[in-house]
Amino acid sequence: METARIAQILDEMGTLLEVRGENPFRCRAYHNVSQALRALPSDLSEMITSGALAEVPGIGETMLSKIVRLATTGHLPAYDELRQSTPPGLVALLRVPGLGPKKIKALHDELKIESLADLRAAGEAGKIAALKGFGAKTEAKILEGITFIENVGDRILLSKARRLVAPVLAAVRTFPGVIRAEACGSVRRWKETIGDLDIVFSAPDPVPVLDHFVALPDVAQVLAHGPTKASVRLAEGVQCDVRGVSDEQFPFALHYFTGSKEHNIAMRRRAIARGYTLNEYSLTGPDGAVPCQTEADLYAALGLAEIPPELREDVGEIELAERGPLPPLVERSQLTGTFHCHTDWSDGAATLEEMAEAARTRGLKYLGIADHSRSAGYAGGLSVERVRAQWEEIDRLNTKYGGTFHLYKGTECDILADGSLDYPDTLLQGFDYVVASVHSLFGMARTDMTARIVRAVSNPRVTMLGHPSGRLLLTRDAYAVDLDAVIDAAARAGTMIEINADPHRLDLDDAHCRRARQRGVQIVVNPDAHSMGGLDNLEYGIGVARRAGLGPECVFNTFAPERVARILDERRQRSS
Ligand code: DGT
Ligand code: CA
Ligand code: CA
Ligand code: ZN
Numbered sequence: 001m002e003t004a005r006i007a008q009i010l011d012e013m014g015t016l017l018e019v020r021g022e023n024p025f026r027c028r029a030y031h032n033v034s035q036a037l038r039a040l041p042s043d044l045s046e047m048i049t050s051g052a053l054a055e056v057p058g059i060g061e062t063m064l065s066k067i068v069r070l071a072t073t074g075h076l077p078a079y080d081e082l083r084q085s086t087p088p089g090l091v092a093l094l095r096v097p098g099l100g101p102k103k104i105k106a107l108h109d110e111l112k113i114e115s116l117a118d119l120r121a122a123g124e125a126g127k128i129a130a131l132k133g134f135g136a137k138t139e140a141k142i143l144e145g146i147t148f149i150e151n152v153g154d155r156i157l158l159s160k161a162r163r164l165v166a167p168v169l170a171a172v173r174t175f176p177g178v179i180r181a182e183a184c185g186s187v188r189r190w191k192e193t194i195g196d197l198d199i200v201f202s203a204p205d206p207v208p209v210l211d212h213f214v215a216l217p218d219v220a221q222v223l224a225h226g227p228t229k230a231s232v233r234l235a236e237g238v239q240c241d242v243r244g245v246s247d248e249q250f251p252f253a254l255h256y257f258t259g260s261k262e263h264n265i266a267m268r269r270r271a272i273a274r275g276y277t278l279n280e281y282s283l284t285g286p287d288g289a290v291p292c293q294t295e296a297d298l299y300a301a302l303g304l305a306e307i308p309p310e311l312r313e314d315v316g317e318i319e320l321a322e323r324g325p326l327p328p329l330v331e332r333s334q335l336t337g338t339f340h341c342h343t344d345w346s347d348g349a350a351t352l353e354e355m356a357e358a359a360r361t362r363g364l365k366y367l368g369i370a371d372h373s374r375s376a377g378y379a380g381g382l383s384v385e386r387v388r389a390q391w392e393e394i395d396r397l398n399t400k401y402g403g404t405f406h407l408y409k410g411t412e413c414d415i416l417a418d419g420s421l422d423y424p425d426t427l428l429q430g431f432d433y434v435v436a437s438v439h440s441l442f443g444m445a446r447t448d449m450t451a452r453i454v455r456a457v458s459n460p461r462v463t464m465l466g467h468p469s470g471r472l473l474l475t476r477d478a479y480a481v482d483l484d485a486v487i488d489a490a491a492r493a494g495t496m497i498e499i500n501a502d503p504h505r506l507d508l509d510d511a512h513c514r515r516a517r518q519r520g521v522q523i524v525v526n527p528d529a530h531s532m533g534g535l536d537n538l539e540y541g542i543g544v545a546r547r548a549g550l551g552p553e554c555v556f557n558t559f560a561p562e563r564v565a566r567i568l569d570e571r572r573q574r575s576s
Helices: 003-019 024-038 044-050 061-073 077-085 088-093 101-111 116-124 135-152 158-174 206-214 250-258 261-273 295-301 317-322 352-361 384-401 446-458 483-493 510-518 533-547 561-575
Strands: 180-184 197-202 219-225 229-234 239-245 283-285 337-341 366-372 406-414 433-437 496-500 523-526
Touching: 003 024, 003 061, 003 077, 003 088, 003 101, 003 158, 024 061, 044 061, 088 101, 088 116, 101 116, 116 135, 158 180, 158 197, 158 206, 158 239, 158 533, 180 250, 197 250, 206 219, 206 229, 206 239, 239 250, 250 261, 250 295, 261 317, 283 295, 337 352, 337 406, 337 433, 337 496, 337 523, 337 533, 352 366, 352 384, 352 533, 366 384, 366 433, 366 561, 384 406, 406 561, 433 561, 446 483, 483 496, 483 510, 496 533, 510 523, 510 533, 523 533
Parallel strands: 197 239, 337 366, 366 406, 406 433, 496 523
Antiparallel strands: 180 197, 219 229, 229 239
């Protein structure tokens, strides 16, 4: 069994145990091992054979035997049993904002609630308010949360979609007869949430490939299975559509199923205007079918430069491609470093040194440490004394690195209710940079929230604004705020705005990012990493930047390290 699938199963076991009200440490252990498996330095089966797996922190004897069993037999009775004995609707309750495992267990025990539908019925009947530890306010919040979930439907995070599609795509590529295969749809466009997964492949005969496909171990249910396409539900309940075409048709199918629908419609309209017809199989002109090897050929045949998938939303990309090659979009490999990372000084999992090492191994030349500020008690915010102690530690490490790598002293400083910052000015002066973020009073009125954030970004001590809208994808809406006014204020003050690359946030979003750029705001892509693996969030932030059409010159942390240092230094001088 694939490592990714094993990780997924252990993760799911952790969740199932959670909603059954098991010991939180036991649940956490499953999630941690799942994470550890995803970050293994080498091949799982090799590590099992060599005994190296037993050395991985967090993988104790019982976990080890579970992993080995899954890896060798593909089955784990404990998992099957858990799945069978847990009402499938219970896990869905975890998505309701404010409902943790404890509350879910109470609702299950007291009111026999096993699904969102049960939950809504109980809430509407006022039964939740009557429960001990809940109350009318909680009940109202739960009902609001259900409505929110219904609005977002069954969409999933891009990060989950990419994790699910990767092993399936890899498998399809190995099937006999497959010439080319790609993930397409919203995943290929790096949209922040995903409805379903789409895969296109080419083969002389798609039939046997599709037979193989529906028999994959990841497939939980076959929804449709024909000679050129299949639809299945994967183990985690996510739908995946697969289409097979001939290799001549592949560029057209890839283009069509990448979308977006709006982009396709605009492209088809353009084809018609030029005397062609375009569909998912071909481009036909006055002289017959136009052969295309690649999508670039297809665009060229319609007088266009190639358009990267991230831009295919019919927001002006076709007009742009008419005028010649598109300016190159920023790439992950161009990032020289990043800011807004947490360590175990506040709520991160790794030490300063581990984070630095993780950044180095990912090709970064510097890392900005931005632990929480003192008001963020829930997240281990740093007192003034702790900040000074952390600076000493950072100085010590920087001396050790001897210029080969640099840690910047930053803070993710809370923006207080009135827009002031959570540390005294004298301390703020000592940081290399300041990320200012809202972490409290999300319910403020729009005008107050806007004034609060405008005041913060106008403060010369603030280098960049953190997660500007506060949204949590599929979980919590943005707070009420006039982001355009915030962007204008940032532009006036020369304050940067981050793309928070945590796949749960992706905040700024692409649309506001475009606007910020038009107004001349410098963008910075930050992982908001709370662990070493969290640095890999960066690629999702790059996805947002690319969807916003940003080139490397628009992103502060693509600049050469010396230039980054100089700019931060100049800003500090100016503000003191
Ligand atoms: P999703 O799944 O909601 O995250 O978004 P997509 O973009 O992956 O949409 P999906 O899976 O329904 O369809 C994949 C692509 O197929 C879509 O991006 C464009 C193309 N497509 C689907 N339906 C239509 C349609 O009615 N007209 C056109 N022109 N293209 C379509
Ligand atoms: Ca899709
Ligand atoms: Ca689809
Ligand atoms: Zn934050």
